[in-house]
Amino acid sequence: MAALWVPPSSKLHITSLLMMLLMATTMMNNNVSGQATWCVARSDASNQALQTALDYACGSGADCFPLQANGLCFLPNTIQAHASYAFNSYYQRRGRAPGSCDFAGTATIAQSDPSYGSCVYPSSGSTAGGGNTPSTTPAFNNPNVPSPTTTTPIYGGGNTGGLTPGMNTPFPDNSRAASEATATWFLGLFSSLLILAICI
Numbered sequence: 001m002a003a004l005w006v007p008p009s010s011k012l013h014i015t016s017l018l019m020m021l022l023m024a025t026t027m028m029n030n031n032v033s034g035q036a037t038w039c040v041a042r043s044d045a046s047n048q049a050l051q052t053a054l055d056y057a058c059g060s061g062a063d064c065f066p067l068q069a070n071g072l073c074f075l076p077n078t079i080q081a082h083a084s085y086a087f088n089s090y091y092q093r094r095g096r097a098p099g100s101c102d103f104a105g106t107a108t109i110a111q112s113d114p115s116y117g118s119c120v121y122p123s124s125g126s127t128a129g130g131g132n133t134p135s136t137t138p139a140f141n142n143p144n145v146p147s148p149t150t151t152t153p154i155y156g157g158g159n160t161g162g163l164t165p166g167m168n169t170p171f172p173d174n175s176r177a178a179s180e181a182t183a184t185w186f187l188g189l190f191s192s193l194l195i196l197a198i199c200i
Helices: 008-033 047-059 079-093 177-199
Strands: 038-041 107-110
Touching: 038 079, 047 079, 079 107
Parallel strands: none
Antiparallel strands: 038 107
16 A cells, blocks of 8 residues: 655645644643533422432432431532532532433533532542441421432432432433533544654
8 A cells, every 4th residue: 555645745734733733632631531520400300300300319328418417518408419529429429420410301410510618529539438328318208399208328229219329320411521422432533543643
């Protein structure tokens, strides 16, 4: 196979163009994944949907201890505030992974820190609180949501309507991870093209 001959002056232009594309992609990738983000409850989500998602988050690894009656994030004692804290804990503990901030459409990504007073929302997995497991965390039911005839504990509870940890989540992947993956893919592509251009 014959190699494609490129005049030396064209090589310089191609290399310059690829360098600019590489720099632009690198900046885009840093902008997408380098900033702190938080996962919070959507204001238009129903209380019942938020309660279901809150139960799932707390039962699947979110640190919900601060939401207990003596916790730093108990007040305001609303389903919106409690769901926001639990969603964010879940999201951060999963390293802001794809799909970890959706909760059946009840959550969204926030660019500004939702912390207030002594209630600090973690901004990374390392600050997302200690481990809690189903055997150590007390049940949590928000008093602002009408209870069914049987109480659904925080970790599901058989056929009482809660989500059981370990099941495949019914939450679709609507996170920003796709844009991060695209930026990383372009970074790899342009790096490869740059190396090829230099070697030709």
